[in-house]
Amino acid sequence: MPTKFEDEYQPLLIKETKDKLPKLPNKSLLLAACAACIGGTFQYGYNVSVINAPTLHVQNFINQTWRERYQTNISVDALTLLWSTIVSIFTVGGLVGVTVGGTLSVKLGRKGTLLVNNIFALTAALLMGLSYPTGLFELLVVGRFFTGVNAGIGLCVQPLYLGEIAPTAFRGAMGMGTSISITVGILSGQVIGLKEILGREEHWPILLSTTCVPAFLQLLTLPWFPESPRYLLIDKGDDKGCKKALKQLHGLAGCDGERDDIEKERNNLRDFQAKKPWELFTDRSVRWQLLTIMLLNAAQQLNGINAGLLIDRLGRKVLITGGYVLMSICCILFTLTLSFQDASPVVPYFSMACLFAFILSFGLGPGGVTNILTTELFTQTARPAAYMIAGSLNWLSFFLIGLVFPFVVIGLQQYCFLVFLAVCSLTATYIFFVIPETKNKTFVEIQNDFKSLRHRKAHNGDGAEPTLF
Numbered sequence: 001m002p003t004k005f006e007d008e009y010q011p012l013l014i015k016e017t018k019d020k021l022p023k024l025p026n027k028s029l030l031l032a033a034c035a036a037c038i039g040g041t042f043q044y045g046y047n048v049s050v051i052n053a054p055t056l057h058v059q060n061f062i063n064q065t066w067r068e069r070y071q072t073n074i075s076v077d078a079l080t081l082l083w084s085t086i087v088s089i090f091t092v093g094g095l096v097g098v099t100v101g102g103t104l105s106v107k108l109g110r111k112g113t114l115l116v117n118n119i120f121a122l123t124a125a126l127l128m129g130l131s132y133p134t135g136l137f138e139l140l141v142v143g144r145f146f147t148g149v150n151a152g153i154g155l156c157v158q159p160l161y162l163g164e165i166a167p168t169a170f171r172g173a174m175g176m177g178t179s180i181s182i183t184v185g186i187l188s189g190q191v192i193g194l195k196e197i198l199g200r201e202e203h204w205p206i207l208l209s210t211t212c213v214p215a216f217l218q219l220l221t222l223p224w225f226p227e228s229p230r231y232l233l234i235d236k237g238d239d240k241g242c243k244k245a246l247k248q249l250h251g252l253a254g255c256d257g258e259r260d261d262i263e264k265e266r267n268n269l270r271d272f273q274a275k276k277p278w279e280l281f282t283d284r285s286v287r288w289q290l291l292t293i294m295l296l297n298a299a300q301q302l303n304g305i306n307a308g309l310l311i312d313r314l315g316r317k318v319l320i321t322g323g324y325v326l327m328s329i330c331c332i333l334f335t336l337t338l339s340f341q342d343a344s345p346v347v348p349y350f351s352m353a354c355l356f357a358f359i360l361s362f363g364l365g366p367g368g369v370t371n372i373l374t375t376e377l378f379t380q381t382a383r384p385a386a387y388m389i390a391g392s393l394n395w396l397s398f399f400l401i402g403l404v405f406p407f408v409v410i411g412l413q414q415y416c417f418l419v420f421l422a423v424c425s426l427t428a429t430y431i432f433f434v435i436p437e438t439k440n441k442t443f444v445e446i447q448n449d450f451k452s453l454r455h456r457k458a459h460n461g462d463g464a465e466p467t468l469f
Contacts (some may be wrong), residue, residue, distance in 0.1 A: 032225035033162055033174055036111075037181035039118055039218025040158030040184045044094075044151035045185025047211055051087060051144070053193025054204035059083055061204075062137045086140050091399045093148020094155070098391030101156030102384035106235065110161035110228045113153065120150040125212035125464055132205040140208075147211055156391045160383060163375030164228040165249050167258055172316065175372035203281035225249075229258070232267045234380045261442045265380060268444060289377040289450060290386065291436055294354075315443035316369050317437045323365015324428035330358040331421035376438045376446055 061081055066074040074082075097120075104113040128143035130136075160179045166174035193199045198207040226232075226245035233242035242262065246255035283290075337351040378386045409416050436449035 017235040021113045025273040026249060026251045028225070028251075029165065029167075029174075032165060032222075032249060035218060035221040035225055036114060036158050036161050037177050039214050039222070040114060040154035040161075040181065041119070041151075041153055041178050042181040042185040042188075043121060043211065044216055045187075046189045046214065047090065047144075047147045047151060047185075049186040049189025050193055050207060050210070051090075051189075053190075053199045054207055055083070057201045057204040058086070058137075058140065060201070061132060062064075065135050065137050068135065076099045082137070086137075086144050088399070089141055089145045090151070091139070091395055093145040093150075094152035095148075095392060095399075097149040097152020097154075098156045098395060099152075099388055101391065102388035104153065105157045105160060105231075105384045105387075109224070109231050109236075110157055110164065111222060112227070113157045114161065115219065115222060117150055117153045117157070118219055120146045120153070121211050121215035124150065125209040125215070128211075129205050129209035143208070150211075152395065153390065156384075156396070159371045159375060160387055161228055163372065164230040165245075167250060168261065169440060171376065172369075172372055172439070175375065178371045179386040190454045230262050230265070230380055233262050247280045261444070264444050266440070268379070268447075283382070289382075290389065292373070292377060292430075303441065316373060316439060317431065317435055320365045320369040320435075321359050321428050322374075323369075324424045326361035326365070327358055328421055328424040328428065330354050330361060331417040331424060334358065335415060335421075337357035338417075373438065375437070376441075377441065377450070379443055379447060 059079055062079060062419055063074050066072075101113065104116070108116060124143040124146035126143075127139045127146070131143070155178075158181075159175065163171060163173050176460050191197065192210060193207060198204075198210070222429035225247050227241070229242045229245040229249070232238040232245060243255070243259065246258055249255075250258055334351060334354040337347050341347055341351070374386060374390050375383065408419060412418070436446065438446050438449075441449075
């Protein structure tokens, strides 16, 4: 191109390039995400972690209380059983929480459910704090159950809220708030449990009661932010409230486009009611989506263990498939290094490297993408029920793996990672052939992709389903 013409059109070229770059999300949107996370999945990570530090102190308290009641020391087996109950009842509470979380999110709204959920955290903090002065270790069991309920509801509703308030271009990055808040919660629980802070024996009741702090923080911050605009317009028909929420979350410039996307989804769901979990199992239109989120949530727990910017740049399918492929390779290498531990002094270091690579691969793929896909693969009426099913399967897998894996290790020894190899490779294969890429697509566009998939699978049937517009 001649220089003068290049100079003449240079401003247009620059403008075109700039238009392709996504704008940064609104500050109000980021603050709303933080307010949702602090009392949501942060609580899950925190309560999983914080119970480890006072293990010996709580066991001493149980032994002391038992001796005062029955004038004899508690047996080792009974003490182990009681402590295991205190720890594992959290999982039972989580399962209960996730089964009611979807229903509450429809009746009370996403934001309303998160606010009400803090009642369970505050009740748990009160019960666990009173266990020592009252001499009732049973309160620890009840308190841990309520922390589980709180965590279950948070894991179900918070990703739902984040996915619905996020603009299409930043849905992946916003969805990473779930994984990040869990990680920060685990780290915070470990730090607060240090002896230099609240890890001393006399402080363990206060340590377990600190679960009330995130609850108070959310009660103080989340009311300043709006309800999910999708919930307001599609579920409640509140057009005025939806517009107000979009303006606060996305600003004047970004609210019109999001409003159009929500309106399109509402038009396609005008004659539909919010679905119950059992109704999804009989709904042929969401069969592949349901199978996908069940497989991904089970596989996520079966592999035992964040990449926000990469999700929106590389896409969900690339990251999650690549993550499972890398994890499969790590399983093979880990099995080999464990089998030849005595061959060289260097081999144990290779085992550690494989372990870190496995965790990194999980964080880059399944750990960050699974919750986002649960939001993206379903429409408004099916999304709460989908989260209930995915969360229930997640908690059940969590419980079963904790129960079964020790026996797998005893039986297979260093070959136990071959089980994970099978899970990772089969999951990667399924994702590659079934899941469409959802990057920068609206919820309606994603549903049309699955309709096309069903049409290809049943091309000898009566015909294609109508495409959503």
